[in-house]
Structure formats: structure tokens, C-alpha cells
Amino acid sequence: MSAAQSETLKVAMPKGRIYKQASKLFREAGLPIPADFDDTRKLVIAVPEANMEFIMAKPVDVPTYVEYGVADIGIVGKDVLLEERRDVYELLDLGIAKCRMSVIGLPDWKPAIHPRVATKYPNVASQYFREQGQQVEVIKLNGSIELAPLIGLADRIVDMVETGQTLRDNGLVEMEQIFGITSRLVANRVSYRMNNQAIQNLCDLLQATLAAKA
Ligand SMILES: Nc1ncnc2c1ncn2[C@@H]1O[C@H](COP(=O)(O)OP(=O)(O)OP(=O)(O)O)[C@@H](O)[C@H]1O
Numbered sequence: 717m718s719a720a721q722s723e724t725l726k727v728a729m730p731k732g733r734i735y736k737q738a739s740k741l742f743r744e745a746g747l748p749i750p751a752d753f754d755d756t757r758k759l760v761i762a763v764p765e766a767n768m769e770f771i772m773a774k775p776v777d778v779p780t781y782v783e784y785g786v787a788d789i790g791i792v793g794k795d796v797l798l799e800e801r802r803d804v805y806e807l808l809d810l811g812i813a814k815c816r817m818s819v820i821g822l823p824d825w826k827p828a829i830h831p832r833v834a835t836k837y838p839n840v841a842s843q844y845f846r847e848q849g850q851q852v853e854v855i856k857l858n859g860s861i862e863l864a865p866l867i868g869l870a871d872r873i874v875d876m877v878e879t880g881q882t883l884r885d886n887g888l889v890e891m892e893q894i895f896g897i898t899s900r901l902v903a904n905r906v907s908y909r910m911n912n913q914a915i916q917n918l919c920d921l922l923q924a925t926l927a928a929k930a
């Protein structure tokens with residue numbers, strides 16, 4: 717049975733950074749998220765009282781689960797949405813897990829003859845430099861991106877900045893801000909049509925909760 721036909725709302729919930737703020741928001745909205753939810757290693761967690769099932773996902777995979785309809789809705793950072801380019805319906809800006817995507821380099825950066833940019837976000841970086849009319853080689857890394865300019869792999873990086881602590885600790889500077897990032901509520905397009913009432917109710921509830929906090 718596809719997620720679109722099921723009555724229980726399947727929610728792809730990212731583990732890691734977003735999880736803490738998203739589960740807090742759900743609790744503030746009065747959803748009965750179990751207390752042991754935060755510590756368990758269980759990956760599929762049913763909350764029958766709310767007619768929901770949570771799929772605990774790696775953040776970058778959330779749009780994939782939602783596009784394929786194995787989750788009706790999901791929570792995901794705008795950075796991942798722009799990088800992964802999955803066909804999902806963006807319903808609501810949750811305003812959580814706020815940070816920004818930036819171009820970063822050493823303070824004495826000068827244009828290189830063969831510029832190289834390291835990033836976890838090759839699609840975002842390629843599009844940005846194409847739009848700027850700059851030819852760069854984009855090198856995909858999976859973490860510790862700030863290492864790249866320090867050890868000479870690339871002369872700039874495209875990465876997330878939140879507090880700026882990582883930049884300060886490594887003597888790097890933010891050269892351009894590309895876009896702001898918050899987490900979004902997204903839906904599978906078929907689920908949104910077939911299970912519209914349940915999804916819209918949750919969306920309205922979260923929106924009202926956010927408005928009450930603002
Ligand atoms: N300082 C930050 N660094 C990175 N992401 C942040 C930061 N602050 C908020 N975010 C948001 O949190 C999301 C998830 O970040 P997190 O570090 O949990 O995932 P991840 O890097 O994919 O995790 P993993 O360590 O499992 O690979 C990001 O996609 C972004 O939207």
C-alpha cells in the first residue's frame with residue numbers, strides 16, 4: 717500500500733541538528749511525542765495517539781523518502797532541498813535550524829588561475845558560480861569542509877555558517893552569503909492530494925504554533 721493511501725501520516729524526521737528543534741516544535745503544537753523518542757535507536761516510531769508514524773532519517777535523505785511517497789511529509793533544510801532537487805511540495809517554513817550558505821576563504825584570497833571550490837553541496841556551488849559568470853572546478857567533500865583552503869585542496873569553499881565559530885577557529889572569512897537556510901515542512905505531491913485533510917491540519921497546527929511564538 718502506498719503512503720498516499722494509508723491513513724496514518726508518515727513523517728520523515730531528520731536525525732541530528734534539526735531533530736531537537738523539530739521535536740520541540742511538535743511538542744509545543746501539542747502532538748504527543750513520546751519522552752523516550754529522543755534516546756531510542758529505533759528508526760520507525762509509531763505514535764498511534766496522533767495517527768502518525770515517524771521515520772528517523774539521515775537529513776539528506778528526507779526529500780528522497782518524500783518524493784517516493786514512503787513518507788507523506790518530511791522536515792528538511794532548505795540547503796538540502798536546493799541541493800537534492802527532489803520533486804516535493806514545500807508547505808511551510810518552520811523557521812528552525814537557522815543558518816546560511818556562504819562562500820568562504822582565507823582573508824588574503826586572490827583570484828586563482830584555476831579556481832577550485834570544495835563543498836558538500838556541488839549543485840548549489842556550481843549553480844552559484846555559473847550565475848556569477850565564474851569558471852571554477854567544484855570538488856565534493858563530505859565533511860570538515862573548512863580544511864580545504866587550509867591545506868591547499870581548494871582556494872574557496874561553499875559551506876554553512878551558523879555561529880561563525882568554525883570560521884574563527886580556522887582563520888577563515890565569509891566572502892559572500894548565498895542564501896539563508898531554515899527547515900521546511902515538505903509533502904509528497906500525491907499524499908498531499910489524497911491525504912490532504914490530515915496534512916493540512918498538521919500544517920495549520922504548526923503554523924499557529926509558530927505564530928503564537930513570534
Ligand atoms: N551549523 C550548522 N551546520 C550544518 N547544518 C546546519 C547548521 N545549523 C543548522 N543546520 C541545518 O541542519 C541540517 C542538518 O544538519 P546535520 O549536521 O544534522 O546533518 P548532516 O550534516 O547531514 O548530518 P550527518 O552528520 O549525519 O551527515 C542542515 O541540512 C541545515 O539545514
Ligand SMILES: O=P(O)(O)OC[C@H]1O[C@H](OP(=O)(O)OP(=O)(O)O)[C@H](O)[C@@H]1O
Pocket residue numbers: 858859860861862875876877878879880881882883
Ligand atoms: O558557524 P558554525 O556554528 O561553526 O557552524 C558551521 C559548521 O557546522 C557544520 O559542520 P558540521 O558540524 O556539520 O560538521 P562537518 O564538518 O562534519 O560537516 C558546517 O559544515 C560548518 O563547518
